[in-house]
Amino acid sequence: MDATAKPLRIPPQMAVYAEEHRIFDILQNMVQNLLMDRPEEPIQYMIHHLRRNNDEVPRVVVLGPPASGKHTMAKLLSARLNATHLTPESFLSSDVSALVEEALSYKGKDQEIPDALWVRLIQERLSEVDCVKRGWVMEGFPRSREQGLLLQMSGTSPDHIVVLDAPDIVLLERNMGKRIDPGTGEIYHTTFDWPEDPEVQRNLVEPPGISEEETGKRLLEYQRNIPGILRAFPKIYKKINADQPCMDVFSQVLTFVLSKPRSLAPYTPxxxxxxxxxxxxxxxxxxxxxxxxxxxxxxxxxxxxxxxxxxxxxxxxxxxxxxxxxxxxxxxxxxxxxxxxxxxxxxxxxxxxxxxxxxxxxxxxxxxxxxxxxxxxxxxxxxxxxxxxxxxxxxxxxxxxxxxxxxxxxxxxxxxxxxxxxxxxxxxxxxxxxxxxxxxxxxxxxxxxxxxxxxxxxxxxxxxxxxxxxxxxxxxxxxxxxxxx
Known part of the structure; x- marks a missing residue:
């Protein structure tokens, strides 16, 4: 296109093609990843990035106090988006990883797993094929501002953070009615989600740590940490009232997760x-x-x-x-x-x-x-x-x-x-x-x-x-x- 020729004609197909295929966003994501990972072979890295074609997969974190329904929301989201559902417990389920063995050794000694080790565990899990291709919905992590900052420093950051919120009195009532199936790990509730199968009912047990005193301690710890977590991710979180019917909450969560952040791409209306x-x-x-x-x-x-x-x-x-x-x-x-x-x-x-x-x-x-x-x-x-x-x-x-x-x-x-x-x-x-x-x-x-x-x-x-x-x-x-x- 000769800028000296008059009148200047810009083919309309150029802008349409660039917007339809999100050319600017692809280049922006590729350069961001390139600067974070700093590979020795940047050209091959970019080719590999384009072949993965996973810029649009969901990367979601679901946070909330005890009994806010974050497990249910994470399960519903992962099923709806065909994404991998991740929990802190699932990061420790692999029996072939040296990082998992190191983390389990801390647990065996009743010691807290270091934040840096948690982040390395998450990086290892997110690099697996299912997370790369389908995306992920991570439940209950990060638990502190330090963990959130370490996640960002490692180059791992969600696109959306769902923060479920409800009054403490509601959460206490919910948590005390929680029951768990030890065989499957499924969680039920005596009031809101009681199973119809009598055999499942007989298998249900009261999980540890749901007494009013223990729940109060966990609520206090959550309320102490959540402001710092949100300051670490100031533009990508949304608080949603969890004190309403489950499907109403899910509808709001899904709408938020499907929303796109405003692109920095040149936009021609x-x-x-x-x-x-x-x-x-x-x-x-x-x-x-x-x-x-x-x-x-x-x-x-x-x-x-x-x-x-x-x-x-x-x-x-x-x-x-x-x-x-x-x-x-x-x-x-x-x-x-x-x-x-x-x-x-x-x-x-x-x-x-x-x-x-x-x-x-x-x-x-x-x-x-x-x-x-x-x-x-x-x-x-x-x-x-x-x-x-x-x-x-x-x-x-x-x-x-x-x-x-x-x-x-x-x-x-x-x-x-x-x-x-x-x-x-x-x-x-x-x-x-x-x-x-x-x-x-x-x-x-x-x-x-x-x-x-x-x-x-x-x-x-x-x-x-x-x-x-x-x-x-x-x-x-x-x-x-x-x-x-």
Whole structure:
């Protein structure tokens, strides 16, 4: 691409490809790992990193006081995400590791396992194939700020930390009802999770350390350590109230774990606003363009501008505009493509409205290389759309627009000279609504990642919701649940 040639054309496929395949994030992760591990052969290391293709696997820590449900949440998460469930006890289950033997020797002497040894055990376990390929959900570690800092220094850091929280009185009640199956290690509760199998019921025993006094000591130790742990991971944790039904807690946990941190990658907004006539697309596009300094691309306006400028394509579309007929798709795409390929759209981003209206037009737009990364459908009832449009009028002297209900003319003489646009007649508005509904479902199916917005409210409230969806990364799609046999 020659930067001296004018006009400068940046192929739209470049930005689409880079964003779709997360090129910037891949390079960022690779360089971060390279600087942490400092291999002797950096090129081979990077090749190996790319072949592993595990930047997107879950790396989650679940923390919480005794009886907060962290074991249950970790199990549910690992099953839902197809990740490896890890506990401090599982790190000591290997019988072939020298590190495990060293750790067990401390336990045999009733001594605390050193933090540095815990971290080496975790590194060893996380380097195994299942954790590398599928990711991991680690329960109950780190237990102190020192352990958290050692984890970071070793190059091991989670992407999300779930912190379950509940009142102490609730936790004490929960913990005293806990029962364990010594054969399987499964945990049950006398009130909330009692097994139906009588044989399992007979096998259950009361685990050690669940008395009120012992539970109180563990709660005190947890409350003493958790502020320091969270200071070690200030931007990746979320506290979730565990004093509610289990599946409600899990729903919030899963939503948080599937959220993505804001990427440092250069982000160029490519926004599509679609909605029925009267839904406020033009106003929302103007608000977004003004706030974020992106290009407001109104399909209807650029067609009129092309016709007024008497360009070659403008002369071809002029008969369509004069007869109020729909301009053919290939002519619209020619003018629209010329606008979207300009330097300001390629570098600043754009908000498009008025095109496409159906799946066929969307396919043409995609084939030309213009793919929006945020698609909003502005939804309003038909009767509201008719009310908004059929009751609006224009003052031919001042050009001001008024509405019989929401913004009546200030004076009688202004009211008497108001005129209604022919296209705002109720019959024509209804015909435009019918055309919109005919293509809306297929267009939504084409784009799939459509965000619906209730446009029947204050315009600034609508704009705030659109903004929140534009600036936040799109959440990851949860993996498909395995089909039941």
């Amino acid at each position: 490519r926004i599509l606003l679609h909605g029925p006539p009267g839904s406020g697309r033009s106003l929302q596009a103007a608000l977004l363009a003004q706030k974020y300094d992106i290009v407001n691309v109104s399909c209807g306006r650029i067609l009129k501008e092309a016709a007024a400028d008497q360009t070659k394509t403008g002369l071809l579309i002029q008969p369509y505009l004069e007869s109020e007929q729909q301009v053919s798709d290939h002519l619209v795409l020619r003018i629209l493509g010329d606008r979207l390929s300009r330097l300001d759209c390629a570098t600043l981003g754009w908000v498009l409205h008025g095109f496409p209206r159906d799946a066929e037009q969307a396919a043409l737009l995609a084939d030309a290389g213009y793919t929006p990364n945020r698609i909003f459908f502005l939804d309003i009832p038909d009767d509201v759309a008719i009310e908004r449009l059929s009751l609006r009028t224009t003052d031919p002297v001042s050009g001001e627009r008024y509405h019989s209900l929401y913004r009546p003319a200030p004076r009688v003489e202004v009211h008497e000279r108001l005129q209604q646009r022919p296209g705002d007649a109720e019959q024509k508005v209804q015909a435009r609504l019918d055309t919109y509904h005919a293509g809306a479902d297929d267009l939504e199916e084409f784009y799939q990642d459509v965000i619906h917005v209730n446009a029947d409210q204050d315009p600034h409230t609508v704009c705030e919701f659109i903004e929140s969806c534009v600036i936040r990364p799109r959440p990851q799609r949860p993996p498909e649940e395995p089909a039941s046999a």
